[in-house]
Amino acid sequence: MKALVYEKYGSPDELKLEEVDKPIPKENEVLVKVKAVSLNASDMEFLRGIPIYTRAWGMFKPKYQILGSDIAGIVEAVGEKVDHFKPGDEVFADIFERWGCLAEFVTAPSDKLVLKPATMTFEEVAAVPQAAVVALQALRDKGITERGESSD
Amino acid sequence: MAKLFGAEVTGVDNTGKLELMRSLGADKVIDYQKADFTLNHGEYDLIIDFVAYRSIFDIKQALREKGRYVMVGGALNRIFQTLIFGSLISLFGKKDLGILGHKQNEKDIKYILSLIEEKKIYPAIGKVFPLSEGAEAFSYLINGLAKGKVVVRVQ
Numbered sequence: 001m002k003a004l005v006y007e008k009y010g011s012p013d014e015l016k017l018e019e020v021d022k023p024i025p026k027e028n029e030v031l032v033k034v035k036a037v038s039l040n041a042s043d044m045e046f047l048r049g050i051p052i053y054t055r056a057w058g059m060f061k062p063k064y065q066i067l068g069s070d071i072a073g074i075v076e077a078v079g080e081k082v083d084h085f086k087p088g089d090e091v092f093a094d095i096f097e098r099w100g101c102l103a104e105f106v107t108a109p110s111d112k113l114v115l116k117p118a119t120m121t122f123e124e125v126a127a128v129p130q131a132a133v134v135a136l137q138a139l140r141d142k143g144i145t146e147r148g149e150s151s152d
Numbered sequence: 153m154a155k156l157f158g159a160e161v162t163g164v165d166n167t168g169k170l171e172l173m174r175s176l177g178a179d180k181v182i183d184y185q186k187a188d189f190t191l192n193h194g195e196y197d198l199i200i201d202f203v204a205y206r207s208i209f210d211i212k213q214a215l216r217e218k219g220r221y222v223m224v225g226g227a228l229n230r231i232f233q234t235l236i237f238g239s240l241i242s243l244f245g246k247k248d249l250g251i252l253g254h255k256q257n258e259k260d261i262k263y264i265l266s267l268i269e270e271k272k273i274y275p276a277i278g279k280v281f282p283l284s285e286g287a288e289a290f291s292y293l294i295n296g297l298a299k300g301k302v303v304v305r306v307q
Binding site for chain 1: 153154157159198200202222224252254255256257258260261262263264265268269273274275276277280283284286287288289290291293294300301302303304305306307
């Protein structure tokens with residue numbers, strides 16, 4: 001399968017479209033045929049290897065060589081212990097700490113995947129998980145409602 | 153989303169993004185190349201920071217008493233500054249300064265989908281690139297050109 005691969009930290013010039021092995025799902029994983037991926041600031045950080053927290057996943061070179069964690073796609077195959085998804089299901093997820101989405105196929109933990117609403121396109125739903133959850137958690141958990149000071 | 157929580161929202165970004173922020177519901181927008189929001193002393197209840205260019209001491213001045221600062225991304229020196237001095241400022245004052253590491257969970261995702269379904273929020277997509285132009289998609293994002301999410305279409 002085709003994938004956008006980088007072998008060392010640096011600029012976008014490090015990203016090359018290459019032919020790599022198609023991943024095989026483990027027993028609790030789902031193989032997803034990728035339709036759309038949205039990029040996040042975290043992808044830029046892991047491309048550059050800056051800030052330093054990114055080096056926890058590879059001190060001198062990236063351990064995971066395919067970026068992308070906000071994904072939307074179609075279930076291609078499921079691991080033997082996965083019973084709540086089946087091939088053909090339309091799904092999306094943020095698989096931060098796994099990455100690998102900028103490829104034709106990716107394996108994802110089944111408990112991270114959510115069914116895609118029929119009313120949304122793959123591109124729209126790929127844009128949602130990380131950005132919206134960060135916004136919600138920043139507002140709700142750190143912010144306004146916890147303090148009960150909304151201006152309504 | 154902040155508007156849904158009842159907030160009066162000020163967006164801070166470069167000139168090219170102000171119109172998008174207004175269209176998403178921001179009450180006020182500030183072009184950081186022309187004005188310095190940290191000079192609005194005691195103005196804000198909550199500052200959510202995705203870039204962390206500014207010193208935590210400048211940001212503290214812009215917060216109201218009991219105000220909160222949440223850093224979501226940023227450069228290493230700012231992260232350390234926020235970790236060390238943020239805790240100290242929080243300890244000795246009423247302002248709370250800290251860092252958010254997001255945690256994915258199905259409950260939050262479902263809540264967000266319900267807001268989209270009710271047309272209260274929507275994903276603003278800036279530009280779509282094919283996988284073969286993935287490197288260009290990263291350059292576009294890194295150069296601060298993205299007005300909304302950058303999406304890569306794969307198959």
